[in-house]
Amino acid sequence: MKELKHLNKYFKKYWFKLLLGILITIIARVFSLIMPSYVNKSIQAIEQFMAKNISMDQAKEFLFQYILIIVGAAILSGLFTFLMRQTIINVSRYIEYDLKNEVFDHYQILNLNFYKKNRIGDLMNRISEDINQVRMYGGPAIMYGIQTLTLFVCLIPLMFIKAPTLAAYTLLPLPILSVLIYQISRIIHTRSTKVQEFLSTLSTFTQESFSGVAVIKAYSLEPKINAEIQDLAQEGKDTSMDLAKVNAWFFPLMILLIGISNIFVIYIGGKQYINGEITSIGIIAEFILYVNMLTWPVAVVGWLTSIVQRAEASQKRINEFLKVEPSIKNEVTQTTPIKGNIEFRNVTFTYEDTNITALDNISFKIDAGQTVAFLGKTGSGKSTILDMVARLYDATSGEVLIDGTPIQKLNLNSLRSAIGAVPQDAFLFSDTIENNIRFGDETATLEEIKEVAKKAVVHKNIEGFSKKYNTVLGERGITLSGGQKQRVSIARALLKNPRIYLFDDCLSAVDTETEEEILNNLKQLSEDKTTLIVSHRVSSAKNADKIIVLENGKIIQEGTHEELNNVDGYYKELYLSQLSEKE
Known part of the structure; x- marks a missing residue:
């Protein structure tokens, strides 16, 4: 016994x-x-x-x-x-x-x-x-x-x-x-x-x-x-x-x-x-x-x-x-305010289950209020960076710092409360659309929910449903299209009004016109917020303050849209390729 x-x-x-x-x-x-x-x-x-x-x-x-x-x-x-x-x-x-x-x-x-x-x-x-x-x-x-x-x-x-x-x-x-x-x-x-x-x-x-x-x-x-x-x-x-x-x-x-x-x-x-x-x-x-x-x-x-x-x-x-001990532990009891400065110092990360090295000795700095886009091929380590900022994983070696403090020395609840994340695979609960958006802020009114839905360019779609914001979604939001799920997830993150936004390829299922409208709205809402955008589209990245291009877990290019477009490399090739496709 x-x-x-x-x-x-x-x-x-x-x-x-x-x-x-x-x-x-x-x-x-x-x-x-x-x-x-x-x-x-x-x-x-x-x-x-x-x-x-x-x-x-x-x-x-x-x-x-x-x-x-x-x-x-x-x-x-x-x-x-x-x-x-x-x-x-x-x-x-x-x-x-x-x-x-x-x-x-x-x-x-x-x-x-x-x-x-x-x-x-x-x-x-x-x-x-x-x-x-x-x-x-x-x-x-x-x-x-x-x-x-x-x-x-x-x-x-x-x-x-x-x-x-x-x-x-x-x-x-x-x-x-x-x-x-x-x-x-x-x-x-x-x-x-x-x-x-x-x-x-x-x-x-x-x-x-x-x-x-x-x-x-x-x-x-x-x-x-x-x-x-x-x-x-x-x-x-x-x-x-x-x-x-x-x-x-x-x-x-x-x-x-x-x-x-x-x-x-x-x-x-x-x-x-x-x-x-x-x-x-x-x-x-x-x-x-x-x-x-x-x-x-x-x-x-x-x-x-x-x-x-x-x-x-x-x-x-x-x-x-x-008896399984969590590898991510909250070792700080007092709350720690988050401003939004992010720094990676010689960070290497290897996934335990696959033994794949997703990040290989990378370093960069992001100032509070900056918008930074990460581009690269599938498996280059883009999403892993966002996961490490939210401290879903800890670095195998090196340091991740938030506001100059090692991320392990921050209160985990304070850190995640300061982050509004939109994952690549948008997850919605089997509840009403209103409650799915309110997940970002439980005290929000219906008017506030409608306002962020407009910013996420999904308000008209919701109004077109017979029960509007009281429409009950199927499991994992199966009632909605892929683009609608992504935009509802964006509305949820905007309602939270965090210090740091993490957008992980969250516009992949929307058309270019809707994408442009959402990005313009995001730019206005995130002027004083630190925003990290992962994308495969240059259109999502070109207006960022800084663009970081990754390949096999390493940084191969870094700069603004103009700087990277003036040098031969992955970014310029991607830009020209997507521009010709658009034309």
């Missing part, structure tokens, strides 16, 4: 509710023990009446009292059982809530490499299915464990006090039942782990299929995907059936061995009654009730083992991720 030690902090947090729940559980079980003895007394009262030892009125009086006690004890037991579930089961839900938040918060601080190495379906399965298995340990396992322990402690001594020989025969099959169920639980643990792992695979496959449905349809891959999902479904069925076959032994074994206990009670008890070793037939009825009260607790011993083993396996999978 070493992996489950992670939950001890939550047990400590909710110790009072747990302690109260345990106390209520004990009280509920004690009240449930009252009924069998008074059933015995009721039968004895009838026997005494039949033997003419008491009158009819006395027998009725005794039976009425015993029935009231039985009903009262049952009501109190039911009430305390309800309170037990309201305390212990609720605690398990609190633990589930806290653990999900802990895992999600940890997911958020992990660096991008983590998400490149792990599949989304697996991440989702660990925060849902695995945590649900752990919840069973934090609630039902404790509740039924205390119930079982209370019954064993109270009931077994009571049975031996009343009829030692009968008790010994009655309890004989129960340890066998417990051992068998324990062995079954071990097999269940192994097979349920396989089921959990399969669910991760299935979640990943379906998530990728739904996200890439446009590609699947475009390439007529439906038959191939259907065949793959059928294979997965078959594998899932086989895995689940292996588990179900073992689970099928659980209750039949329990019923069989409890039935044997009942036979022992009737046979041994009957012989003892005939031989005069027990004085009342009521003791037999009492013991039958005891056996049936022990049925579930004895079975629970194995079932609890299964719950704990499943929780252990699931918590181990959760801990694997919780």
Whole structure:
């Protein structure tokens, strides 16, 4: 159970509710023990009446009292059982809530490499299915464990006090039942782990299929995907059936061995009654009730083992991720104001997952308020520069400085709050257009949202929708065209009004006229802002204060549009090529 030690902090947090729940559980079980003895007394009262030892009125009086006690004890037991579930089961839900938040918060601080190495379906399965298995340990396992322990402690001594020989025969099959169920639980643990792992695979496959449905349809891959999902479904069925076959032994074994206990009670008890070793037939009825009260607790011993083993396996999978240390850490607690000066000093960066060196010993300076454009072929390192300014990655060697301070010595929240980023692959949430833009500033009014939408040249498009700004987008903004998604993302960044703008090829899906209009608006809005533009188009870069041309992670040209256009090189060739295309 070493992996489950992670939950001890939550047990400590909710110790009072747990302690109260345990106390209520004990009280509920004690009240449930009252009924069998008074059933015995009721039968004895009838026997005494039949033997003419008491009158009819006395027998009725005794039976009425015993029935009231039985009903009262049952009501109190039911009430305390309800309170037990309201305390212990609720605690398990609190633990589930806290653990999900802990895992999600940890997911958020992990660096991008983590998400490149792990599949989304697996991440989702660990925060849902695995945590649900752990919840069973934090609630039902404790509740039924205390119930079982209370019954064993109270009931077994009571049975031996009343009829030692009968008790010994009655309890004989129960340890066998417990051992068998324990062995079954071990097999269940192994097979349920396989089921959990399969669910991760299935979640990943379906998530990728739904996200890439446009590609699947475009390439007529439906038959191939259907065949793959059928294979997965078959594998899932086989895995689940292996588990179900073992689970099928659980209750039949329990019923069989409890039935044997009942036979022992009737046979041994009957012989003892005939031989005069027990004085009342009521003791037999009492013991039958005891056996049936022990049925579930004895079975629970194995079932609890299964719950704990499943929780252990699931918590181990959760801990694997919780133990992953984020490579990007916020080591500064106080806020740090950002002006917008950026400097790269001999920066080299190599991607951990591919071992590709994206930046190779580059250096440059950008003053606050400057607009700098980065051009170059695909894979030249342009986007990596923007990622490093936002500190999504740290340099392998060299230094990135913001306002003359190494980026690691800045408060990470202050840095990112001062940045408005528009990624190359515009991401929009499945929400209204208004809320997607308001993501840049949660306090913004609708008029402010419309104003930035106009600057991003997307206002007319939005007004053309039937629900306008209340139009709900599909997942990842699938309702909009590529150009519309990019412009909504630009509007979101403009609404944030940051100190630093990062535009990563965010006009690639718009026409040249719209691009020109957006760039003119951006120039007005970013006069005192530091703006970094990554583009493949000279038209997006020519008005920048400085243009940096990259190739294979190195700076090969640097200067203004006029300076670079007057010398032979990559920039002039690109400019002439795109100019001829435009003409």
